[in-house]
Amino acid sequence: MPDDEIEVTITISRKAFEKAARLAADRDGPAGDLAGSMTAEEYIEQLVKIALED
Incomplete structure (x- = not known):
């Protein structure tokens, strides 16, 4: 992992995952x-990236 990235674990409900x-x-x-x-998982990752981009 590059130095400019941080790995994050997200916990969501089963309903949200579905x-x-x-x-x-x-x-x-x-x-x-x-x-x-x-x-x-990839979809959720993209949502988080989009929401946090500057």
Whole structure:
């Protein structure tokens, strides 16, 4: 891992995880063209990155 990155562990509810899995697979949802190409974990990671970018 590069020196400018920090590894973080996030705990979410099963309900939230299942929702993320549905959204990650939904071509009409926020994942758009990437739908189906990422796991729920990857989808959540992207959401966090987007929310925290400066």
